[in-house]
Structure formats: structure tokens, C-alpha cells
Amino acid sequence: MIYEGKKKIWSEYQKEIPDDHYFYVRSCIRQTFFPASEWAFLDICRNKLNKDMFETEHHTTCGGIAYHSDVIPQETSMTIIARQFALMHKYGYQNYVCSCITSFGLYCETLESWREFPELQEKIADNLMKTCGLELAKPKFLVHTCDLIYKYRNLIAAQAKFKLVNKNTGKPLRVVEHIGCHYSKMFPSKGVGGAEYPYVLTGMIEAWGGEIIDYPERRHCCGFGFRQYFIQSNRGYSLSNTYKKFESMEPYKPDMIITNCPGCSYFMDRWQYVIAETKGKTYGEDKHGVPVFTYEEVAGLVMGYDPWDLGLQIHQIGPEQVLDKIGIPYDPAKKYLGKNGKDMGKPDFVECIK
Amino acid sequence: MNNNVLIIGGGPAGLEAASRLQWFGYNTILIEKTDRLGGHLAEWDHLFPTGKPAKEVLNDLLQNITRVKCFLGTNVNSINILDKSYNVILSNGITVLADAVLIASGFDLFKAEKKEEYGYGIYDSVITNADLEKYYKTKNDSRIHNPKKIGFVHCVGSRDEKVGNLACSKVCCATAVKQACEIKQEFPEAEVYCFYMDLRMFGRYYEDLYLKAQKQYDIRFIRGRVSEVSENQDKTLQIKAEDTLSSRPIKITLDLLILMAGIRPAEAGERIGNMLQLSKEDDGFFTTKDTVFSMQKSNIQGLFFAGACTGPKTIPDTLHEARSAALEINEYLVKNFTCNK
Amino acid sequence: MIDFGYTFNPSSRINLDNFDRVKFNKLVEIEPDVKTCMACGSCCASCSAGKYTPTSLRSAILALQNGLPEKALDFLKGCMLCGKCTMICPRGINTRHLIISITKIYSAK
Numbered sequence: 001m002i003y004e005g006k007k008k009i010w011s012e013y014q015k016e017i018p019d020d021h022y023f024y025v026r027s028c029i030r031q032t033f034f035p036a037s038e039w040a041f042l043d044i045c046r047n048k049l050n051k052d053m054f055e056t057e058h059h060t061t062c063g064g065i066a067y068h069s070d071v072i073p074q075e076t077s078m079t080i081i082a083r084q085f086a087l088m089h090k091y092g093y094q095n096y097v098c099s100c101i102t103s104f105g106l107y108c109e110t111l112e113s114w115r116e117f118p119e120l121q122e123k124i125a126d127n128l129m130k131t132c133g134l135e136l137a138k139p140k141f142l143v144h145t146c147d148l149i150y151k152y153r154n155l156i157a158a159q160a161k162f163k164l165v166n167k168n169t170g171k172p173l174r175v176v177e178h179i180g181c182h183y184s185k186m187f188p189s190k191g192v193g194g195a196e197y198p199y200v201l202t203g204m205i206e207a208w209g210g211e212i213i214d215y216p217e218r219r220h221c222c223g224f225g226f227r228q229y230f231i232q233s234n235r236g237y238s239l240s241n242t243y244k245k246f247e248s249m250e251p252y253k254p255d256m257i258i259t260n261c262p263g264c265s266y267f268m269d270r271w272q273y274v275i276a277e278t279k280g281k282t283y284g285e286d287k288h289g290v291p292v293f294t295y296e297e298v299a300g301l302v303m304g305y306d307p308w309d310l311g312l313q314i315h316q317i318g319p320e321q322v323l324d325k326i327g328i329p330y331d332p333a334k335k336y337l338g339k340n341g342k343d344m345g346k347p348d349f350v351e352c353i354k
Numbered sequence: 355m356n357n358n359v360l361i362i363g364g365g366p367a368g369l370e371a372a373s374r375l376q377w378f379g380y381n382t383i384l385i386e387k388t389d390r391l392g393g394h395l396a397e398w399d400h401l402f403p404t405g406k407p408a409k410e411v412l413n414d415l416l417q418n419i420t421r422v423k424c425f426l427g428t429n430v431n432s433i434n435i436l437d438k439s440y441n442v443i444l445s446n447g448i449t450v451l452a453d454a455v456l457i458a459s460g461f462d463l464f465k466a467e468k469k470e471e472y473g474y475g476i477y478d479s480v481i482t483n484a485d486l487e488k489y490y491k492t493k494n495d496s497r498i499h500n501p502k503k504i505g506f507v508h509c510v511g512s513r514d515e516k517v518g519n520l521a522c523s524k525v526c527c528a529t530a531v532k533q534a535c536e537i538k539q540e541f542p543e544a545e546v547y548c549f550y551m552d553l554r555m556f557g558r559y560y561e562d563l564y565l566k567a568q569k570q571y572d573i574r575f576i577r578g579r580v581s582e583v584s585e586n587q588d589k590t591l592q593i594k595a596e597d598t599l600s601s602r603p604i605k606i607t608l609d610l611l612i613l614m615a616g617i618r619p620a621e622a623g624e625r626i627g628n629m630l631q632l633s634k635e636d637d638g639f640f641t642t643k644d645t646v647f648s649m650q651k652s653n654i655q656g657l658f659f660a661g662a663c664t665g666p667k668t669i670p671d672t673l674h675e676a677r678s679a680a681l682e683i684n685e686y687l688v689k690n691f692t693c694n695k
Numbered sequence: 696m697i698d699f700g701y702t703f704n705p706s707s708r709i710n711l712d713n714f715d716r717v718k719f720n721k722l723v724e725i726e727p728d729v730k731t732c733m734a735c736g737s738c739c740a741s742c743s744a745g746k747y748t749p750t751s752l753r754s755a756i757l758a759l760q761n762g763l764p765e766k767a768l769d770f771l772k773g774c775m776l777c778g779k780c781t782m783i784c785p786r787g788i789n790t791r792h793l794i795i796s797i798t799k800i801y802s803a804k
Contacts (some may be wrong), residue, residue, distance in 0.1 A: 001585060005467065005475035196470040216584035216592040236701040243703060251587050277697055545716075565786075568730050574760060577734070597709060599734050600757050606711035 001214065006197050013194035017151045018141050023093035024053045025084060027100030028061040030262040030294075036311030038099055040300040041145055048303065049155055054091060059084055064102040068226040075127070078120075081110050082128045082136050089137035096139035097148055101261035104144040105182025108190050111138065142190075144183065146260040146295050150192060150200045153207040161304035164210030166255070167327040172211040176254040176290070177201035178245075178268065180261025181221050201258055204295060208302050217248035224263035242271040246283050246290075254283075256322050257292045268292045269316045276353035288354045289317035301328060308334055318354060356381045357687045360442055360450050362430060362626060363458035365393020366415060366669055367661025367676045371456055373418035374680035380687070382422045383450055387622050389427045391416065393460050399490035401669060402532040403559040411669065429622070433629050438656065438690065453691060454656050454683045457640070458676070459623025461662040464511030464519070464616040472510065472613055473583045479591050479608075480583060482510075482615045483526065486533055490540075501544055501609035504537055505593060506530045507580045508550040512616035521637040523616035524666040527554040530614050531567050537612075538571040546573045547606065549580050549595050557668065576604065583611060617666035630654065639665045650679040656690075658683055714762040718800060722759070726796045728788040732756050738780035738790055748773035752780055752790055755797060764801045771798060 026038055045051040062084065063077040088096055098104050114121035125136035149156070164173045179198045184191030193199025196219070202212045223241030228234050245268070259265045272289040276282050283290050292315065293301075300310045301323075307330045312319045323330055338344040357380050361368045364386030375382045390396060392415070398408040429445040433455075440452045466474040466482045474480045481489075481497055489495040508530055512523040527550065534546050553575065555564050567573045578596035586592055590607050597604040619638045627634065632652065633641040642664050643651035650658050660679035661672045722729060736753050744750040750773035758767035771794055780790040 002476055002478065005473075008467070008475070009470055194470065197476075214585065216586060218584070219582065232700040234701070235699075236704045239701065240704040240706070244706075274699060278699070278702065547711075564733075565731055568733075569727070572730060575733075597757075597761065600709070600754070600761060602707055602709050602761075604709040604711060604761070 009197055010193045010199045013189065013192065013199075015143075015147065015190065015192050016141065017143050017147050018095050019051075019151070021052045021093060022054065022095045022097040022143075022148070023088040023091065023139075024055045025059050025062070025096070025098050025103070026055070027098070027103060027262060028065065029266075030100055033262050033266045033314075034294055034297070034311055035314065036300075036309060037294045037296040040296045040305065040310055041099070041149070043305075044156070044296070044299055044303065045148070045152070048159060049152055051152075053097075054093060056087060056091060059087055062098070062100075062103040062106055064100070064106045065226060067106065068102065069230060070227070075124070077106065078110050078113070078124045079127045079131065081107060082124050083132055083134060085137050085139060086128060086132070086134035088139060090134070094140040096142050097145055098142075099145050101144065101180035101182045102263070104142075105186050107142055108187045111142065112187070114138070144260070146183075146200050146204075147192060149295050149299055150203050153204045156299055156303060157207045157209075160208065160302040162302050162326050162328055164205065164208045164298075164302065164326065166325045168325070172209055173255040173322070173325065174213055174253065175205050175210040176213050176215070176218075176249050176252075176257045177205065178218075178222065178257060178259040178261075178264050180259065180264050181225075183260060201260060201295060204298070205258065208298070213249065213252045213254055215249045215252050217245045220245050220248075222259075222261075222264040222267045224261075224267050238267065239271055239274060242267055243275055246272070246275065249290075250283055254290055255325060257290055258295055258298055259292065260295055262294070265292050265294050273316050273350065273353055277350070280352065282353050284317075284321065284354075286354075287352070288321055291315065291317045291319045291322050293319070293322075301326070304328075306330065308337075316353075357453040357691055358383065358450060359454045359456065359683060359687075360385070360440065360452035361456045361458055363393070363460055363623075363661070363663075364388075364391040364424065364426070365458060365460045365661065365672075366395050366411070367460065367663075367672045367679075368393075368456070368458035369415040369419060370673050370676035371458060371660050371680045371683075372422045373415070374677055375683060376419060376421050378680065378684050380684075382419075383425070383452070384419070384422050385425045385428045385430070385444060387427070387429050391424065391426070395669065397484065397491075398487050400532070400536070402528045403557065403563045405532075430626055430629070433626065435630075435654070435656075440656065454658065454687055456658045456660060456679055456683065457623065457626060457652075457663055458659075458661045459620045459626060459663045461617045461666065462620045464517070464523075464618050466510055466613045466615045468517055469510055469514075469613070471582050472507065472580070472611070473585070473591075474613055477583065477585045477591060478589060479585075480611045480613065482613045483529055483533060484615065486537070486612050490533075490536060498610060501541060503606070503608045504534075504541070504544050504546045504610045504612070505580075505591075505606070505608045506534055506546070506548045506612045506614060508548065508553075508614050509579075510613040510615050511618070513551065519616060519618065519637070522554065522666075524554065525668055526614040526616060527552075528557065528560050528563065528668075530612075531555070531560075531563050531573075533612065534573050535563070535567050535571050538573065546571065547608070548573060548575045549593075550575060550577060551579060578604065617662065619663065623663045630657070632657075637665070639663065648682075650675060650682045656686065658686075709761045709763070711762065714760070715764075718764070719759060722796055722800050725800075726789070726793045728786070729756060729793055729796075731786045732788060733786060735785060737783045737785060741779045741783050742774075743777050743779060744773040744775055750774055752794060755794075759797065759801070767797060768801055 045053045063080045066072040067077040184195045184198045188195035223238030229238045269292040297310050313335045336346050359380045359382050361384040372382050372384050392412045431443045433442045440455050442450045578598040580595040582594045584592045593606050595604050642649045658679045660675045738752040751770050755767040755770040
């Protein structure tokens with residue numbers, strides 16, 4: 001592997017990311033899958049890095065799931081998005097940051113469609129005025145939260161209490177990075193690093209001390225994609241995609257996986273259980289799986305947040321082995337307690353995977 | 355009075371035109387931007403389809419230019435049209451007042467790093483056709499050590515809208531088959547695969563070369579593009595391609611992958627073209643006076659083309675064009691300059 | 696065992712690393728011209744059986760080269776050895792002999 005070759009490609013796909021003053025919109029499914037990730041992002045940006053992240057209670061979902069499942073037509077989702085942009089303008093912001101990869105893909109697609117077909121933009125402006133009484137606006141910069149964490153990675157590393165290094169062996173942790181399809185494959189120029197060798201997560205891991213693994217199926221889709229798995233009998237297709245990725249990364253013995261898409265994190269985490277139950281195969285040491293994290297969770301961990309405040313107890317594959325390797329202190333007893341120590345009950349435990 | 359003819363480019367086209375113009379008796383000046391004559395021909399080992407050594411052809415070309423003034427390591431700083439002649443200021447300080455100019459600036463190979471998915475410059479075992487030809491000459495390349503499975507990818511940088519070149523580069527298919535046979539001779543135990551879209555074996559003896567590749571060297575031709583190249587832990591390459599004839603995706607592990615980089619107009623030639631505001635076609639090569647009868651003439655009086663600057667060409671084609679350009683220049687000079695009448 | 700209601704999808708990808716060169720070389724020994732097939736399809740276009748069954752010599756040779764011998768034998772099941780493919784093959788392959796050779800070598804257990 002000639003690293004300089006990759007660096008040359010990365011230098012060709014630079015993306016302009018403003019430093020501050022963002023209008024933040026939440027993601028519908030990330031709230032459910034990874035409840036503390038968005039909280040962690042806002043806490044890090046506002047309180048630790050003193051950035052201006054504004055959010056309003058009037059914003060909604062982008063409609064991505066419905067659009068990608070053919071429940072609403074494109075025009076509707078474009079009008080929803082136009083409303084989001086109009087709110088951003090109303091509160092005086094020009095920089096738009098969204099939390100979900102599919103949203104990001106949909107926003108890019110909408111802006112590109114409006115640029116290429118001005119009559120479509122007119123129509124949506126008209127719709128927006130009739131339904132909400134708002135004027136159409138377009139953000140000057142559209143980024144994803146992983147772009148921001150990438151931009152702040154050195155600031156985070158400066159404040160970091162832990163590094164992604166195995167404290168017993170002194171070697172960097174072996175990290176597999178997985179990029180959501182809608183981030184770079186749809187619009188390579190809008191992703192940091194382009195489509196073939198994206199740099200956004202690699203840059204973060206390198207800044208925080210880890211080591212990135214390049215394995216053959218690195219660019220393969222995890223199989224999420226909405227339509228494929230909504231119907232139960234079709235889920236085998238999604239499962240097989242993730243299985244192929246795990247089979248390919250197995251010889252490299254990764255310590256953890258980091259992704260920037262909520263669907264990918266979810267699938268790569270949960271499908272390990274299905275693979276363990278049906279095939280009896282696990283990919284970590286001693287019947288453990290490989291823990292999957294979002295980039296905010298990793299940022300939170302290196303900055304010293306309590307793992308249970310970051311929502312890591314919701315993960316199927318327990319993060320304890322990685323926490324032990326890094327040396328992050330945690331209280332196993334508090335894992336399933338809620339706020340103020342309230343007992344929320346425990347999930348059912350399975351035999352096949354830890 | 356003897357007319358000055360300036361030839362820009364010291365490759366096969368420039369050299370052959372120079373020797374003919376010398377025979378006609380003109381005062382011929384040839385400039386070459388690198389420090390040796392021969393152009394790309396000096397980098398090749400054996401030529402298709404019969405395996406003639408490139409060195410022999412180059413030696414023949416260098417025979418009859420003893421009275422041609424060759425300036426190596428020289429570029430054109432400026433070129434202006436004055437009445438009927440061209441005022442050319444060279445980078446070595448010399449000014450030439452040329453009555454006719456022949457552009458023989460040739461081609462550059464497509465930069466294979468631009469096809470990022472093939473990993474040239476990123477993975478150790480991915481090389482280009484030019485790298486392989488150099489290996490045949492020098493037998494020295496750290497990336498090639500006893501490969502057991504070898505693949506050739508056709509159409510890298512050609513027939514591809516994503517890299518901005520829709521045209522076919524003509525010579526790479528024949529080159530690929532030739533190089534596949536040669537690598538099989540070099541490593542007889544290896545398995546060789548060629549991934550092609552269409553196999554352009556148009557010339558005389560090319561089909562025989564194809565048959566020889568299949569029958570004598572067991573080379574497997576797979577019709578379908580390569581989509582992605584990745585590296586395994588042991589540094590072997592995992593190739594994903596499509597086998598269009600069976601409509602299924604195909605995967606194979608290879609030790610060495612050779613990319614057939616396509617033919618693009620030379621950057622040096624484009625510089626000269628911009629100075630003279632020469633028009634180019636959509637494929638990036640210069641516009642000739644017409645496409646059938648006068649392909650050595652440009653739309654400007656006294657300016658002629660020969661060789662790959664007007665499109666991908668084989669070496670025999672280049673030599674024919676050079677001779678034809680010399681004829682055209684001679685006719686032009688006799689008709690337009692009174693001292694010749 | 697939990698029944699999830701779905702299971703793994705089999706991969707439809709051809710893996711050329713699984714190609715059995717030993718058996719293919721045995722075929723080459725008795726019919727070396729198999730290597731010169733250029734998949735032009737003249738044999739299938741003229742095939743009598745091919746109009747009513749999935750018989751196809753081109754597909755059979757391709758399946759052998761892709762390491763799928765059972766599929767190859769399937770493609771030759773309907774062949775009547777009428778010889779029209781031999782008449783037309785532009786590469787001059789003795790296709791009747793090839794068909795018989797393929798069946799002989801790859802049917803052997």
C-alpha cells in the first residue's frame with residue numbers, strides 16, 4: 001500500500017467546511033437507535049468547543065425514509081426540505097448541518113436538482129409559499145455532522161483524555177471504518193476524500209491515535225437501504241451484504257468498527273447477532289463480536305464522557321472489551337440504570353455472542 | 355534560396371518527415387523537448403504484431419537525418435504568423451523564420467491514477483502498459499516478482515465518459531495481447547487473463563496474434579469491465595469484474611495487474627496549439643483540414659500535421675503520415691515561394 | 696434455533712479462484728481447439744436443439760472456464776450431434792468432438 005497515492009487523491013477532494021454558526025437538524029432514526037449520539041455532538045460542540053449550534057423545535061424530519069420507500073413522491077420531500085431551509089434562513093443562518101447520512105444525500109440531491117432544473121425550484125418555492133407562507137432559501141454550505149467532527153478532530157484530540165491505543169500492548173487500536181453510501185457514492189465531490197478512498201473517518205481515527213484497516217470489501221454497502229429490509233422475507237439480502245463485509249475483515253482482526261451512517265451502525269451491530277445465532281460464528285475473540293460505534297460516540301469516549309451517558313448500553317455488541325483496551329473507566333453496575341439510578345429492567349441476554 | 359521547414363517533435367513522425375524533407379533538399383530544423391530523439395518509440399521493447407524490435411525501427415529512423423539541424427531539450431517560446439512565414443522563437447534563444455511548420459508533437463499516455471478504483475499508485479502490484487514495456491527492456495521492476503496470476507485491463511482512460519475521453523485509443527488492444535504473450539513467455543507457469551470490452555484486432559496479422567495468444571499461451575479473455583481493485587492481507591489483489599457473456603459478476607485474486615493506459619493528446623502539443631489558436635475536436639486532438647483527403651493539412655496555410663497529434667495511431671500509420679506530410683510540404687513550398695518556380 | 700423468517704442469500708458471483716485447471720487441461724489434451732473459442736455464438740445461432748431447449752455450446756465452454764462444470768453439462772444435455780455447429784464454426788473447431796469430449800471428461804466421477 002502506497003500511502004502517498006491515497007494522500008494525493010484526498011488532496012483532490014477537499015471540501016469547504018465553515019468553522020462555526022450552524023443550523024442543526026436532528027435525524028429521526030438516530031434518536032431511536034443511538035439516543036445519546038446527537039446529545040453528545042451538541043454537548044461537544046457547544047460546551048467543549050464553544051461553537052454556535054442552533055436548533056429550533058419547529059424543524060421536522062427530512063422525509064428520507066418515506067421518500068426512499070416510495071411512500072411520498074419527490075415533490076413532497078423537496079417541499080419538506082424547502083421548509084427546513086426556510087427555517088434556517090428565518091433564524092439568520094447560512095450553514096446547514098444535518099445529522100443523518102441519508103438526509104445528507106437527500107439534501108444534496110435536492111439542491112442539485114434545483115440547480116439543474118430551475119423550473120422545479122420555482123414549483124417548490126410556490127408549494128412552500130402556499131402551504132407554509134415561507135420563502136425559499138438555499139444554504140450557503142451544507143455539511144454533515146461527521147464533516148464537522150472531522151474539521152474539529154484536532155481540537156478534540158487536544159482536549160482528549162484517552163487515545164485509541166491498547167494500553168496493554170501500546171499498539172494503536174485496529175479500526176475498521178465504514179462510510180454510508182449516501183455520503184460519498186452519490187456525490188463524490190461533496191464528501192471529504194471522494195468516493196473511492198473517503199478520508200472523513202480515516203482522518204478522525206488518525207487524529208485520535210488509532211490505525212485504519214483497509215480490507216477488500218471496505219467500500220461494500222452494508223445492505224440497509226430501506227426497501228430491502230422492510231419486508232421480513234427480503235432481509236436475507238441485507239444480511240448477506242453485511243456477512244460478506246465481516247468475512248472479508250475477519251483476517252485483519254479489527255478491534256472496533258466506526259461508521260457515519262445510522263443505518264450502517266445499526267445493521268453492522270445487530271446482524272452480528274443473527275450471524276452468530278444462525279451460523280454460530282463470531283468475529284471477535286472468545287465469542288465476542290466487534291463493537292460498532294458512531295463517530296460521536298468515539299469522540300465522546302476519547303474526551304472522557306461516561307460510556308453509559310453516551311448510550312452505549314443500547315448496543316447489541318457490548319463495548320466493554322474496547323473500553324477495557326483503551327482504559328476508560330466505567331461502572332458495570334450502572335449499565336442498565338436510567339437517570340438518577342432508576343431501575344429500567346434488563347434486556348434478555350443471549351448465549352451465542354457477547 | 356532554400357526554404358526553412360520547422361518540425362516540432364522528435365518522435366517517429368518528426369524523424370521520418372525530417373529524413374524525407376532532407377531528401378527533397380530543404381533546410382530542415384527539428385526541435386525536441388526531451389534530451390533524446392525517438393519519442394515513445396525509444397521506450398518500447400518489441401512492436402506488435404510480429405515482435406520487431408523497436409530499437410531497429412529507431413535506428414532506421416535516425417539514419418538519414420544527417421543534414422537536419424536537431425535541437426534537443428528545446429521548446430517553443432512563441433510562434434507568430436508573419437505574412438506567409440512563421441516567426442518562431444525557441445527556448446534556446448534561436449529564432450527560426452520557417453516557411454512551413456510541421457507539428458509532430460505526438461501523444462501522452464493517460465494518467466492511470468485518475469481511475470482511482472484501479473488503485474494505480476496506491477497498491478503495489480498495479481502497473482501500466484508503459485511500466486511493463488520498460489520492464490521488458492530492463493528486466494527490473496520491484497513490483498514484479500514471479501507473478502503466478504496476471505491480469506490485463508483494457509480501455510483504461512478510453513471509451514470512458516467519466517474521465518472525459520469517449521474515443522477509443524486504437525492501439526491498446528493489440529498491445530495488450532502482445533504484452534500478454536510476452537509475459538507468458540517470461541513467466542511460463544503463470545495464468546494470464548485479459549479483461550476487455552471489445553477486442554480491436556483490426557490490422558494485418560493481428561487476428562493471428564489473438565489466436566496465438568489463446569492457443570499457444572492459454573490466455574483467457576473475459577469480456578467485461580473491471581469495477582474495483584482491492585488489496586488482500588498478503589498483498590495480492592482482489593479484482594471484481596463482470597463476465598458479460600454469462601451475465602454474472604466475477605471475482606479473482608491476482609498477483610499483478612496491468613492497466614492499458616489510453617492515448618491522449620500531448621500537453622506540449624496543446625501548448626503550441628493554444629499559441630496558434632488551433633482548433634481541436636471533441637476528442638482533444640487537432641482538427642485536420644478534412645477527415646479523408648487532406649489529413650496532413652491544417653486549416654492554416656503552411657501548417658501541417660503528422661502522427662499521433664491528430665489521433666491515436668500505430669507506428670506504420672505514423673510513418674505513412676510523415677511521408678505524406680513531407681510530400682504536402684514540398685508541394686506547398688514549390689507552389690507558394692517564387693524562388694522554387 | 697430461532698427462525699428469523701429470512702436467511703442468507705447465496706452469492707451469484709463466479710469465483711475464478713475455484714477454477715479446476717487440472718480437469719480443463721485433460722480436456723485440452725484431447726481437444727486443444729477449445730482454447731480458441733472466441734464466444735462468437737455461431738454455434739448457438741445454428742443449433743437445432745437450441746431453438747427449443749437451453750442447449751448452447753458457447754455457454755458450456757464459458758461455464759467450464761468459469762469453474763461451473765455441472766452447468767456446462769446442463770447446457771449440452773439437449774445436443775443431438777447433428778453437426779450444424781461444426782459446419783459453421785469460424786475458428787474451425789471440431790465442435791461435435793468437443794461436445795463429446797466435454798461430456799466424457801466432466802461426467803466422470
